[in-house]
Amino acid sequence: MTPRILSLSALLLVSACATTPRPAAPVASTPAPALPARGLEGVLGRDARALTALFGDPDQDVREPGARKLQFAGAACVLDAYLYTPANGREAVVKWVDARTPKGDDFDRASCVAALSRRSEAR
Template sequence: MSLLAATVSLAACVPSTAPAPVQRPTPAPPQQSVPRTDPAPPSVGFIPPQIQRMRGLEDVIGRDAAGLQRLFGQPRLRTPEGDAMKLQFTGEPCVLDIYLYPLRPGAEAVATHTEARRASDGAEVDRASCVRALRRN
């Protein structure tokens, strides 16, 4: 019995020759394909607006909101958007949207662009004709 105890205790001191379990790397999840997009343009601060130049709009383009109200009366809509504004004037013949933007940083917004459509069905109409039809004076 003592020989059996000695063998068992001796076996406990001998290192095991069995190989350690191999750690296999976990496969990476499949990468999702993200469509390439162009990066947003860098913010460069103030960007001056483009000014619409059309015959018949000379009395509108460049006016501030107060000047447009003197010309057309109270706007149906007044929509401020940051430092810009949209004014909408309406009458039976047409709807006139006037967009006002500052021409330089900190300046008051003035009319730089217009759009006109028929009040009945929204079809585009001549802007200068709409200005003449809605003009109060």
């Protein structure tokens, strides 16, 4: 074999060993799951007066600059309603609600709203 053929053979052999980088698999950005608002429409976007009319007096009222938490507790669940003052300075409204059992386990938010609404109707 001639040196030229040996060089060419060696080059082909080395290039066969080289790996070509695989393109990275596209990473699909998974948006945060949207929480269903069904059953919450009577709470989200409402002010403190509307919540008091719906549930009665809050069991807890925590105020901070620009934010407020109203807590309503019943036998089945505890509902925390977080009210935030919009940039235009208008009345603070509910932007988020959280629900749990009295022991602290997760509880369906819409079911808690329904249970607490029935509680206020019984009064």
